[in-house]
Structures are given as C-alpha cells and as structure tokens.
Amino acid sequence: MTEHRHRLREFESLRAVITTGTTIGAARRLGISQSAVSRSLSQLEARVGRSLFLRRSGRIDPTDEALRLNEKLDPIFETLADIEGAEWATPDNEPLRLIVPPTLAHHFVISRVASFLQKNEGKQLQLDIQATDVLVAGILDLRYDLGLTSAMIQRTGVHLMPWRRSQVVCAMPSNHPLSEKRVVTPQDLEGVALIEFLRRLGTRAITEKIFARAGIRPKQVAETATNMAALELVREGLGVTLINPFPLLSSGMEGVVVRPFDAAIFYDTSFVLPSGRPPSQLARQFMQFVKLTTPHDKYSEPV
Known part of the structure; x- marks a missing residue:
C-alpha cells in the first residue's frame, strides 16, 4: 500500500x-x-x-x-x-466560477448567465472577464470551474469541449470596393489595407501562410488583440479584417459589410475545463443550458 x-x-x-x-x-x-x-x-x-x-x-x-x-x-x-466528490461533496450553494474573454462575455455570455440564473433560482455564479491567457492559467490553477473561449488553445492540462463552429469572414466598411464581391479571395487582398491580429494570437500565423501561398501582400495598417477592436477600426474606415464572426457579427453591425473569405480557417468556440477533473453538476447544467439556448445564426453551427 x-x-x-x-x-x-x-x-x-x-x-x-x-x-x-x-x-x-x-x-x-x-x-x-x-x-x-x-x-x-x-x-x-x-x-x-x-x-x-x-x-x-x-x-x-x-x-x-x-x-x-x-x-x-x-x-x-x-x-x-x-x-x-467533485460533485457529491460540493455544497448545493457553492457558486459556479466562470471565466470568459471580453468579446464572448459582452456579446453572448452575460445574457446566457442572466437567463440561467433566472430559470434556476437559488443557484449562484461568479463571472470573471479576462483575456484568454489568464483564463487558461486560472483553469490550470483550479481557480475557476469553467471557461469559454474561441481562441486556438493547445495546452496540456486543459480540456476543450467544442460546441460551436464558425468560419473566417472578411469584414469591411460598407462603402468598400470589395463589398461588390460575393466571396473575397486571398488574391483580392493584394495591396488592400488590412487590420491584423497580434502575432501572439493563433490566427495570425494561419493568415500569413495563406498570403504566402497565394504570393500576395496586403497593406498592414494596424494590429490589435481583440475582435471588437478590429471591427471598430473597420467601421472607422481604416481597412478590412479577417475575423471570427461568432458571436460579434451574428446580429450584424452597422457600418460593416461581411463577405465569406475563401480559406479553410475554422474557429471552435469551446468550454474549457481542467483535465482529469470532471465538471461539477452545476457546470454541466450551465453548459447544457448554453447549448440549448444559443440562437440560430448564419455564421456558426453546433458541433
């Protein structure tokens, strides 16, 4: 023994x-x-x-x-x-500790949290809004029970449960010449003012490979870390951006036109859990509620 x-x-x-x-x-x-x-x-x-x-x-x-x-x-x-006793030894009044990045929080999760608590009287939930790297560290340290993210995470110690999948789109100002096209291709971006994401983010390396294979060079005018910042720069007329449309563009955005982008870049929006530790009953209830109450949109589909 x-x-x-x-x-x-x-x-x-x-x-x-x-x-x-x-x-x-x-x-x-x-x-x-x-x-x-x-x-x-x-x-x-x-x-x-x-x-x-x-x-x-x-x-x-x-x-x-x-x-x-x-x-x-x-x-x-x-x-x-x-x-x-991750489940049976946890008191019924123990809150669900949830962590979500800003875009998902303000444009999707907060409304789900409100609806969930209204339908489950007596349940408690702590919502923290942080960047994805803080989210991963918090899940690893067991400071949070559950996270949600659309980021491309490859990290031992966290378990991703995808539940929504979307494909990259090209977002542009409403008066942009590319708005006349039905589908935007990599070749269409040759010399076009482009708002990119910081190199530490997963999609940047993917888009750069696509541009290199196509032999084209967009005109980089800005780099940012969040989808919301990229779309605000688009709305200001600075250029176009390649972006995950869920959930920010699910209901459209005034002053921004969206076109499919001809590239196989997919985003999985996932629940994030610590590896080797089953989710609590409250976490499972919340995940199921989110899956069942996510409205239909033209940019994403259930996984």
Missing part, C-alpha cells in the same frame, strides 16, 4: 509539472516543497527507466514519453476526482 502511495505522488508531480510548466508551480499547486517535486520526478524516471523531462537553463520540458504517460493517467485521476 505504501508503495502505491509513493507512485501516486510521483504521478501527481508529473502532471503538476506538465500543467504548470515549472517545479515551483507544481510545488505550489500540490502544497509541497520544490525539492519534494524534483525527488518524485527522479524516482519516477528511475522506476520507468527513461528520462521524462529535458532540463536546461532553468527550464524543464516534458518529453514525448512524459506526455504519453500523462494521457494514460487521465482516467485514473478522473476517477479519483469523482471519488473525492
């Missing part, structure tokens, strides 16, 4: 280092010392007979073997979380 407890501590350390990215973060998350985390990792590596992390210049990066082992551990920790 003692040996099994030691192995469980080793696995906990492995998962904590992978999800937090550092032994310090793992120690903080597990409530133990950094040396205890390092010792558990060394014991686990000795047990399996291979290196699970690359240690260099103060960094610790998981190997492919570590990531595969972590995936195999998911069912074990999901079962443990269920036994420990």
Whole structure:
C-alpha cells in the first residue's frame, strides 16, 4: 500500500509539472516543497527507466514519453476526482466560477448567465472577464470551474469541449470596393489595407501562410488583440479584417459589410475545463443550458 502511495505522488508531480510548466508551480499547486517535486520526478524516471523531462537553463520540458504517460493517467485521476466528490461533496450553494474573454462575455455570455440564473433560482455564479491567457492559467490553477473561449488553445492540462463552429469572414466598411464581391479571395487582398491580429494570437500565423501561398501582400495598417477592436477600426474606415464572426457579427453591425473569405480557417468556440477533473453538476447544467439556448445564426453551427 505504501508503495502505491509513493507512485501516486510521483504521478501527481508529473502532471503538476506538465500543467504548470515549472517545479515551483507544481510545488505550489500540490502544497509541497520544490525539492519534494524534483525527488518524485527522479524516482519516477528511475522506476520507468527513461528520462521524462529535458532540463536546461532553468527550464524543464516534458518529453514525448512524459506526455504519453500523462494521457494514460487521465482516467485514473478522473476517477479519483469523482471519488473525492467533485460533485457529491460540493455544497448545493457553492457558486459556479466562470471565466470568459471580453468579446464572448459582452456579446453572448452575460445574457446566457442572466437567463440561467433566472430559470434556476437559488443557484449562484461568479463571472470573471479576462483575456484568454489568464483564463487558461486560472483553469490550470483550479481557480475557476469553467471557461469559454474561441481562441486556438493547445495546452496540456486543459480540456476543450467544442460546441460551436464558425468560419473566417472578411469584414469591411460598407462603402468598400470589395463589398461588390460575393466571396473575397486571398488574391483580392493584394495591396488592400488590412487590420491584423497580434502575432501572439493563433490566427495570425494561419493568415500569413495563406498570403504566402497565394504570393500576395496586403497593406498592414494596424494590429490589435481583440475582435471588437478590429471591427471598430473597420467601421472607422481604416481597412478590412479577417475575423471570427461568432458571436460579434451574428446580429450584424452597422457600418460593416461581411463577405465569406475563401480559406479553410475554422474557429471552435469551446468550454474549457481542467483535465482529469470532471465538471461539477452545476457546470454541466450551465453548459447544457448554453447549448440549448444559443440562437440560430448564419455564421456558426453546433458541433
């Protein structure tokens, strides 16, 4: 029995280092010392007979073997979380801790939250509005129970449950010459004033590859971090932008014309949950409510 407890501590350390990215973060998350985390990792590596992390210049990066082992551990920790009572041991009056980025919050989620609480008297919900990187960190640290985002997230430790899919569109001022076209192609943007997204955001690299393959160069006039900022710049007549239409453009926007863009860029709007931890009953109720009450729109479809 003692040996099994030691192995469980080793696995906990492995998962904590992978999800937090550092032994310090793992120690903080597990409530133990950094040396205890390092010792558990060394014991686990000795047990399996291979290196699970690359240690260099103060960094610790998981190997492919570590990531595969972590995936195999998911069912074990999901079962443990269920036994420990993620649902049945949670008081009925415990609030749902929800985190959402600004665009989804102000143009979609707030109305869903209001309707959900009106239909479920006595339930409580805490809504935090933060950028997606803060959302991911909060889910990893278990400070939030549930998140929603349309960002392209690839991060161990968080589980994405897509529920809405949309395709990129080209948004432009109402008097723009491209508004005469039924579909905008990459070639149509040669030399056209374009509002782009910051390089740290996932879609920027995708659009740049599309432009490179087409051999064209739009005229970059501005970079921004949010869909709302991009659309406001479009409405001011600064240029066009390539954007996820859900939910901002679901009901249209005055002064902005939208045309399909001929490129296979898709966005999944997803619920975000911590890996290895089943959602609470209240989180499941809210997710189901959102799925059932999302109105039909011409830019997105259920997944």
